[in-house]
Amino acid sequence: MPDRIPRRADELLHEFVDRAHELVRNQTHMDSLLAAVVSMAEDLSLQSVLERVAQSAAELLGARYAAIGVLGEGGMLENFITVGIEVDQVELIGDVPTGHGVLGQLITDPRPLRLHDLHDHPMSVGFPANHPPMKTFLGVPIRVRDTVFGNLYLTEKERGADFTGEDEDLAVALAAAAGVAIQNARLYEDSRSRQRWLEAGAEASAALIAEDVPSHEGDLDLVAEHALRASDSVLAVIARREGDRLRVRTAVGALALAAREDLRCPKALQDADQERRAVILSDPEEVFGPGAGEKLGHVMAVPVGQRSPLSGRDWGNRLLLLARQAGAGAFSGTELASAAAFGSHVGLALDLNLAHRQREQDLISVDRDRIAQDLHDLVIQRLFAAGLSAQSLRRYTADPGAQTRITRLTEELDESIRELRSTIYSLHGHEAREEGLSQALLDAVHETVRDAPIIPRVNVEGRLEELPPALAAHLVAVAREAVSNAVRHSGAGTVAVALTVAEDEVELVVEDDGKGFADPARTSGLANMEQRAASVGGTSRVDSAPGSGTRVIWRAPLPR
Structure with a gap:
């Protein structure tokens, strides 16, 4: 009986110590979770928020590797941020995941998923070459209410252990906070994007209407440069559709494209031009040909202006093509809508400039016609009469020197008449020519x-x-x-x-x-x-x- 009391006391003491350790561990986890949540609010850049979430998750749950996959509008991964894999190794691996295999399981069924071995899952498709080995896995969706933004993935728990239910609860809590942070970052970036496009449209339209640029080509260069900066692209092209081809009018940015060079015009762009709506292409080689994918990523095509007799007469059907750098994020729906509004606004300014220049050209043509008529009716007739008078002088002299001077005089008058007629023809037939x-x-x-x-x-x-x-x-x-x-x-x-x-x-x-x-x-x-x-x-x-x-x-x- 006396021995049982110390034994019971030892059990209670051990239980107390275990619970104290558990409380300390839980407090540590809570502190780490709070620190991770606070760190997410330090920067409103979406890329920075994603990197912070992935890094915080790896540290909090003791995972060697962590990743954030952001879902695009098509339901596949459009952005993939990794922690734990060196940059050189990422380049060796090649293309980032788009949402197949086990990663796709969380897209189709957005519920937490814990695995002892990734390879044992029925949807496992294996890893590409140069990919580090991974076994244990924990994945949770990142959502706000009913909207899923993406997924948080963790692999390789420290010391080879499996991820626990407690790890899953922490990951779910972190993902919930991350969802709010990502939503705020997206709203912030959408707001900044709209602001950039509005400012670009206002500046370009003001410059065009104020006629800061003297020519059609200068107008297009100005529009392309403003769109390039507003869209964070590396290439901006304004082209005119001619059947199943695009004739380049101007190009600014990464590729060496010359005016009047032809590009491809796939069916999607033909339809977008016909319907005057903006569209996004995921494959730049559809437009810019083989090899373009090495430099360029997603392409956004935006109609510039609306169909009108003026735009059809001189400019044709203008399309603004904007291309991101290869590997950069895709254009968002907000950017598509903002770019469409930009194209409509600057297109109106371009058409106003065109109408103004055309009116000036008509006035100049009227003056040319009047000058040509005066030259023909007055100057040429007088020169012709002077030539006839000089010819009539031949019968009043037999001096060879005088005859020679009369011949030279009449030849000079004939040459002057020919030059005047050439000038008259050029005045009548004057048309604006493209640059040499x-x-x-x-x-x-x-x-x-x-x-x-x-x-x-x-x-x-x-x-x-x-x-x-x-x-x-x-x-x-x-x-x-x-x-x-x-x-x-x-x-x-x-x-x-x-x-x-x-x-x-x-x-x-x-x-x-x-x-x-x-x-x-x-x-x-x-x-x-x-x-x-x-x-x-x-x-x-x-x-x-x-x-x-x-x-x-x-x-x-x-x-x-």
Whole structure:
């Protein structure tokens, strides 16, 4: 009997100590959970919130790896943030998950899921190459009320243990707080996006109506630059649809696209242009061709203005194409709606400018017609009469010198009459012409080096007006690509562009005094120049060596 009392006391003491440890652990968990919730409110950027949630979850639950998958409008993962995997390894793994396998289970059935071994689950599809091994798993949906924003994934519990029910409760609590933080971050980003688009539309419209730019091409450049900044894109193109092709009017950003160059116009864009509505394409190669996916991500197409006799007469059906960088987030529904409003507003300003310029052109045409009529009815008739009078003087003199002077005088009067008639024809037949190749080349070079400490030199020789439009477009695009490469990679102080048109071929040479390179890896830019050369039966060569700069020689034969 006396022995039972100390034994019972020991049991009570151990039970007390265990409960005290449990209370301390629970308090620690609560403190960590509160700290994680507080950290989410420190930044309203969606990317920062997602990273904080994933990092806090890994630390709170003792997981080696954590990830946040954000659902897009199509019900698949559009953004995937990871913690625990090094950046280099992420690049080796390749494409991020989109919502298949076990990850897709939480999308179709948004309830907490705990697994002892990922590979034993019926929906497991395995891991891609270079993916770290993972076994234990805990996944919970991130939601606010009935709206699911995404999922929180945790793998590899410390010391190889399984995730417990207590871990699941903590993850659910953290996910609930994360849902509110993500909702707030999205609302904040939507608000900022709307504000950027409204400001861009107001600034562009004001500049257009105030006629700060003197030409149609300048108008389009201004609109493209404002849209590029407002959308956080890397490429902005304004094009006109011609059947199943898009004719580029202007381009600003990552790719070397020349005015009058043709792009693809898939059925989705044709329908969007016909119905005058904005649309998003997930594959940039549908528009920009093979290899575009290396640089570009999602593409948003926005009609600029509405159909009208004015826009159809001169501008055609304008489409604004905006492309994000490869791997960047997709355009949201809010951005699509804001961009559509931007296109409508600036389109109206463009049409007003067009109407104003057309009215001025009509007034100038009336003046030309009047001047031409006066020249024809008054000046030419008087010159013709003076010539007849000079001819009649021949019968009053037989002096050979005088006869010679009369002949010279009448020839000069005839030449003056011919020049006046040529002037009259040019006044009657005057039409606005698109910029020449030399000006397009100058514009492309200076635009590419605009923000770089590089001095450009451009030299043009030969009869540029005889070049076919398609070949001219290739030359401008190649020059833009070569100069862009020099700006980004060479560290050069000067870049020289020389275009020479001979009798049977045209040659473009772009040379810089940068650091050069040896055995360059094949890039999409160099491949693009080679493809352009091959399409016209020409050649493209790059000469470079470390320390001696780079020289691009692009040649194409001229059609007979």
